[in-house]
Amino acid sequence: MKIGICQINPTVGAINKNKQLILENYNKSISLGAELVVFPELALTGYPPQDLLLREQFLKRTANALDEIAKHTSTPMVLGSTLVDNSDLFNCSFLCENGKIVGYYKKILLPTYDVFDEDRYFKSGSEPSVFELAISGQTKRIGLQICEDLWDHNYSKDLAESIKEIGADIIINISASPFGDDRLIERSNLIKAKAQKTRLPFVYCNMVGSQDELIFDGQSLVYGPDGNLIAKGKAFEEDLLIVDLKETNQINLPRTKREESLYKALILGVKDYFSKTGHHQAVIGLSGGIDSSLTACIAVEALGKNNVYGISMPSKFSSSHSMSDAQALAGNLGIDFREIPINSIVESFEALMTPDLDTNNIGVAEENIQSRIRGNILMALSNKHGWLVLSTGNKTEMAIGYCTLYGDMNGGLSVISDLSKEDVYKISKWLNTSSGKNIIPKNSITKPPSAELRPDQVDPFDYDIVSPLISALIDNEKSPSELVKNGADLDLVKNISKRITLNEYKRRQAAPGLRVSSKAFGMGRRIPIVNKYDELSNE
Amino acid sequence: MKIGICQINPTVGAINKNKQLILENYNKSISLGAELVVFPELALTGYPPQDLLLREQFLKRTANALDEIAKHTSTPMVLGSTLVDNSDLFNCSFLCENGKIVGYYKKILLPTYDVFDEDRYFKSGSEPSVFELAISGQTKRIGLQICEDLWDHNYSKDLAESIKEIGADIIINISASPFGDDRLIERSNLIKAKAQKTRLPFVYCNMVGSQDELIFDGQSLVYGPDGNLIAKGKAFEEDLLIVDLKETNQINLPRTKREESLYKALILGVKDYFSKTGHHQAVIGLSGGIDSSLTACIAVEALGKNNVYGISMPSKFSSSHSMSDAQALAGNLGIDFREIPINSIVESFEALMTPDLDTNNIGVAEENIQSRIRGNILMALSNKHGWLVLSTGNKTEMAIGYCTLYGDMNGGLSVISDLSKEDVYKISKWLNTSSGKNIIPKNSITKPPSAELRPDQVDPFDYDIVSPLISALIDNEKSPSELVKNGADLDLVKNISKRITLNEYKRRQAAPGLRVSSKAFGMGRRIPIVNKYDELSNE
Numbered sequence A, B: 001m002k003i004g005i006c007q008i009n010p011t012v013g014a015i016n017k018n019k020q021l022i023l024e025n026y027n028k029s030i031s032l033g034a035e036l037v038v039f040p041e042l043a044l045t046g047y048p049p050q051d052l053l054l055r056e057q058f059l060k061r062t063a064n065a066l067d068e069i070a071k072h073t074s075t076p077m078v079l080g081s082t083l084v085d086n087s088d089l090f091n092c093s094f095l096c097e098n099g100k101i102v103g104y105y106k107k108i109l110l111p112t113y114d115v116f117d118e119d120r121y122f123k124s125g126s127e128p129s130v131f132e133l134a135i136s137g138q139t140k141r142i143g144l145q146i147c148e149d150l151w152d153h154n155y156s157k158d159l160a161e162s163i164k165e166i167g168a169d170i171i172i173n174i175s176a177s178p179f180g181d182d183r184l185i186e187r188s189n190l191i192k193a194k195a196q197k198t199r200l201p202f203v204y205c206n207m208v209g210s211q212d213e214l215i216f217d218g219q220s221l222v223y224g225p226d227g228n229l230i231a232k233g234k235a236f237e238e239d240l241l242i243v244d245l246k247e248t249n250q251i252n253l254p255r256t257k258r259e260e261s262l263y264k265a266l267i268l269g270v271k272d273y274f275s276k277t278g279h280h281q282a283v284i285g286l287s288g289g290i291d292s293s294l295t296a297c298i299a300v301e302a303l304g305k306n307n308v309y310g311i312s313m314p315s316k317f318s319s320s321h322s323m324s325d326a327q328a329l330a331g332n333l334g335i336d337f338r339e340i341p342i343n344s345i346v347e348s349f350e351a352l353m354t355p356d357l358d359t360n361n362i363g364v365a366e367e368n369i370q371s372r373i374r375g376n377i378l379m380a381l382s383n384k385h386g387w388l389v390l391s392t393g394n395k396t397e398m399a400i401g402y403c404t405l406y407g408d409m410n411g412g413l414s415v416i417s418d419l420s421k422e423d424v425y426k427i428s429k430w431l432n433t434s435s436g437k438n439i440i441p442k443n444s445i446t447k448p449p450s451a452e453l454r455p456d457q458v459d460p461f462d463y464d465i466v467s468p469l470i471s472a473l474i475d476n477e478k479s480p481s482e483l484v485k486n487g488a489d490l491d492l493v494k495n496i497s498k499r500i501t502l503n504e505y506k507r508r509q510a511a512p513g514l515r516v517s518s519k520a521f522g523m524g525r526r527i528p529i530v531n532k533y534d535e536l537s538n539e
Helices: A015-031 A050-054 A056-071 A147-155 A159-165 A183-198 A258-277 A290-303 A320-333 A343-352 A364-385 A395-400 A421-435 A442-446 A463-474 A480-485 A490-502 A504-508 B015-031 B050-054 B056-071 B147-155 B159-165 B183-198 B258-277 B290-303 B320-333 B343-352 B364-385 B395-400 B421-435 B442-446 B463-474 B480-485 B490-502 B504-508
Strands: A002-007 A036-038 A077-085 A088-097 A100-106 A129-135 A138-146 A170-175 A202-206 A208-211 A214-217 A221-223 A229-232 A239-244 A282-285 A308-312 A336-339 A388-391 B002-007 B036-038 B077-085 B088-097 B100-106 B129-135 B138-146 B170-175 B202-206 B208-211 B214-217 B221-223 B229-232 B239-244 B282-285 B308-312 B336-339 B388-391
Touching: A002 A015, A002 A202, A015 A036, A015 A056, A015 A239, A050 A056, A056 A077, A056 A088, A056 A100, A077 A100, A077 A138, A077 A170, A088 A129, A088 A138, A100 A129, A100 A138, A138 A147, A138 A159, A147 A159, A147 A170, A147 A183, A159 A170, A159 A183, A170 A183, A183 A202, A183 A221, A208 A258, A214 A258, A229 A239, A258 A290, A258 A388, A258 A421, A282 A290, A282 A364, A290 A308, A290 A320, A290 A421, A290 A442, A308 A320, A308 A364, A320 A336, A320 A442, A343 A364, A343 B343, A343 B364, A364 A388, A364 B343, A364 B364, A395 A421, A395 A463, A395 A490, A421 A442, A421 A463, A463 A480, A463 A490, A480 A490, A490 A504, B002 B015, B002 B202, B015 B036, B015 B056, B015 B239, B050 B056, B056 B077, B056 B088, B056 B100, B077 B100, B077 B138, B077 B170, B088 B129, B088 B138, B100 B129, B100 B138, B138 B147, B138 B159, B147 B159, B147 B170, B147 B183, B159 B170, B159 B183, B170 B183, B183 B202, B183 B221, B208 B258, B214 B258, B229 B239, B258 B290, B258 B388, B258 B421, B282 B290, B282 B364, B290 B308, B290 B320, B290 B421, B290 B442, B308 B320, B308 B364, B320 B336, B320 B442, B343 B364, B364 B388, B395 B421, B395 B463, B395 B490, B421 B442, B421 B463, B463 B480, B463 B490, B480 B490, B490 B504
Parallel strands: A002 A036, A036 A077, A138 A170, A170 A202, A282 A308, A282 A388, A308 A336, B002 B036, B036 B077, B138 B170, B170 B202, B282 B308, B282 B388, B308 B336
Antiparallel strands: A002 A239, A077 A088, A088 A100, A129 A138, A202 A221, A208 A214, A221 A229, B002 B239, B077 B088, B088 B100, B129 B138, B202 B221, B208 B214, B221 B229
8 A cells, every 4th residue: 555644834723725735745645646645633723723722713614624625535535633523622633535524533642741732622532443445446444543642651551552453454643743852763663663563554644844832843754564664754844755555675764963953953943933924034143152153054044044134233341252253154154244333322321320320330230231232223123124033042041041031032033942052062063063164163162151241251150060950950850859969069959940940030031942852941841930949948 | 617718828839838827827727716727729839830740859848748737737627739649640638637637639620721731730530529527526528629620510510419419518619719800700609509509508718819920819708508608708818717607697799899809909919929029129111101000000009109110211202291190190109200211322223223223214113122222221220129120011902012022011020911901991090089089190091092102103093992802802702703793893803813813922922911801811822923823814
């Protein structure tokens, strides 16, 4: 049997556009010989539609579009969409053929953790489903699953086994599974094990594209009943795979470097956020530091060099290298570069706000004024030219609040806010090495990081120590006492975890950040602002 | 039987402090003759603890504190806290007496809609529970419920009836039910009906206090088996009620004006946000308009007049009345008032950013610069003096994005962002009338609203028409086509609903706003930023 796996990039809420995209891919699949065509989870609505699912009209329009799609079918199609049944809503995999919906499977396992809220919207299905299809004169029994159903070990279930028990010849899992730096391996191990255990071919069709904070990486997978990988969809782009399930040639999972995967994920994140919100051009404050440099590289890959504007906004505290490094980067990338020195504005604030601002005794107020002037300049350029401001803070800074609210935190999208400072260095070095030239000026990588908001300032953290501790606390959800038990300095961990708690208020007002780790700040991490819990104190 | 109903105000995460608060109230209740002492839902952790519930140490510390509380008991106590059972987490009502936990009930109905996410954290209990207690030599059979269990009609269940069937003499519901302008009536109707149907006394103990966006209003209620209200806790403050269930005197629900309830709710919201985050003083940009005026009144009630700073920041577009009205308001309230004119800074931006800014042709860039300069000034004062900036935008503006991100949207807390423009007027007028003097200058109420960011500007909306339409779309969750069907202008509804969708990106970066309606922007309304759904178009 030849299966068309349509790894498409739908847009949330664009029901008509998604319908067209589905029909185009369906027709193309058939013309390429597919006998069954498969689309991702909720391909018709986009994922996650969030509270659009609470709107009756939205569900009706989705149901109508599904009917219209079904009318166009001849060859069977498996497609993810919504179903209202007895006033309950279900996340479904529909089977359509010969002009009709001929069956559907209601998702059983509804993820309600991290970035997922499916219990908020959907009722859980109760029965595994197998559907009989006549394909090339033969009867095929198709077992349907949706995304989380694959992660059934977390629920002490074995849904693949259940599907096999009721007679499936093949398992088709349609997914909207977001990227995380270890997700491909995790998925492929799970699928391989299911194929081997059930001795059934396993088709895994994943969504691709970015939606707000989430990046779907595609990388659809097909495993044969012997546990051999026989097909894989592209990473981070749409793909249409025509896979003959009789295929026995094994292929290998690509061994992409982690740095490359993260970089490409972020490029897709930027690209889709712009195209799906109708933006084309970005503006970035270039400080000559590594964070804004890496952000600019990603933006150029996503949008093209003619669509990225780099602005250097030196103050009297800016080093000469901060300007020259920024300019060198812009030159390397071939982007428009402008310098707008902020001294005159800083002075107007100082003059106006005497005695509140003390130029001889620079504290947080005097520092932040500068950052907020820069934020204001970038937003003025944004408002004037329609450029979208990209925020350049990394995850380590966002964790401890080493950033200025309404200043350098300004932006429509926070590109690298889920990369630790450690990862920012790693990816920057990889980028320079793999491209064979120092796109990011060497000095931006080697010099000590500094906000340059007062004389001779350098960041008051040893990132080599602090960045991994923060990653352990946030990404790996280790507890502070665990870190201390494992040898970390008590006072340092106390200080870091206190800062993480206190700076929740800043993160709550941060630009949406592209999620590339297993635990990002944002929708998947819901910590109260008013929060007196401190594990390392006895309060 | 005499019941002590402890309507307390715990703080999320402050396990030790909450423990002390519980023990103090318990001891006081006993000294006042209580034979059973009741505390709200999750009183020990505070509500909602959100992702703190995912931390093993947090749950352990909570369990330890509960054990310590139980050790102090003689007379029975009913207390809300968490239970880890077989590695599942439950939201429980614990019964403690004579130094021990003697029983617990696992919450059956877990709200997972609007601001609630309980399915994310808790497993649902399956059994109604009744516990026998010996009180004054008599056996009493106590049926326990938790909050949402009362709203059982939404789940086609009758949990009160089930409790009665297994022998309860009395129903005790412990709650953390947030304020909404119609919530008291809704709760009292439900409870009265349950009491009448089961012929059992019904004790409803609600939390009081504010947590991030949520305001818990207290107003605990006790109904007799005949459906008579026999006791009610105070609104918006802690209370300790000692209620004899033999009481037959009926009391009436107070008929508080809606304006007064909303005003008092917001005062509590501001008060608790400050006290629980360790802030004491607020700074507000006073424009002479009605929004900032009402915000200042609320802040003064919450924090005291010596703790509120009003800043007027006129530009060359500011009318003389905007300054005089602001000053008059500050005088009426007795707060510190400062004028910081921003012209010189605006000019520095214009000089620096020629030709990007065009002083002869004022557009959104030139307008926003002014708003962002003001935002920067307020934040500088905040950073210098530790004052917390209060944001003053209303819900109507927030809906359609008639506000400046990183400008007038700046603030640690958005005080009136869940009040429609219509409600802002109503409450302001009520305030002046009820206080017998024009605290808010009459001119601020009668003049046409204006952002004063360009010459002769007035807000480009007829709020009398637009504000109710927005309330219908957001608060009442009407669909745009319903509004049109009911006679609203198609183009206007199209325009408004498009603006609401497009401005999701601004609201995502807004300060947390105090929720007083049934549907507020914020944690209870999860709309994607990338969102191409438009009910009134065929796209």
